[in-house]
Amino acid sequence: MKNEYEANEKPRLELIVRNVSGTACKVGLGPKQAVVTITQASGNKPVWSGADCPTGAGNVFYRLPAQGEAKQSLEWDRKPSAPDQCQTPPAGSAAPDTYVVEVKAPGMPVARTSFVLKQD
Numbered sequence: 001m002k003n004e005y006e007a008n009e010k011p012r013l014e015l016i017v018r019n020v021s022g023t024a025c026k027v028g029l030g031p032k033q034a035v036v037t038i039t040q041a042s043g044n045k046p047v048w049s050g051a052d053c054p055t056g057a058g059n060v061f062y063r064l065p066a067q068g069e070a071k072q073s074l075e076w077d078r079k080p081s082a083p084d085q086c087q088t089p090p091a092g093s094a095a096p097d098t099y100v101v102e103v104k105a106p107g108m109p110v111a112r113t114s115f116v117l118k119q120d
Contacts, residue, residue: 003114010076011115013036014072015111016071017070019066021066026064029046032051032059033060033105038094041097049081055086079092079093081115096119098116
């Protein structure tokens with residue numbers, strides 16, 4: 001993930017989960033387990049959420065060895081999402097601004113980062 005994206009770039013996000021314990025574990029990174037939301041920093045309502053219209057497998061589990069890690073990538077097309085509007089998503093595209101990405105998954109601390117969508 002970069003800190004800034006040009007007007008023609010799609011933000012690419014990468015979630016990395018590390019097992020810091022001395023034993024193997026199972027972790028879920030699919031859209032039903034790890035919910036990613038993108039919120040405009042100047043607002044309080046998510047612009048996009050992976051929980052709105054998940055595609056593909058809803059459950060994606062990884063078995064992590066002791067001290068191992070798993071990665072999951074996501075490319076955001078800058079389009080908004082809304083629950084129950086999967087067939088006809090909201091119109092528009094994300095405006096130039098700072099955006100906050102938040103990932104919530106059961107049993108893990110909430111992860112946050114931010115990036116900037118630049119103007120032309």
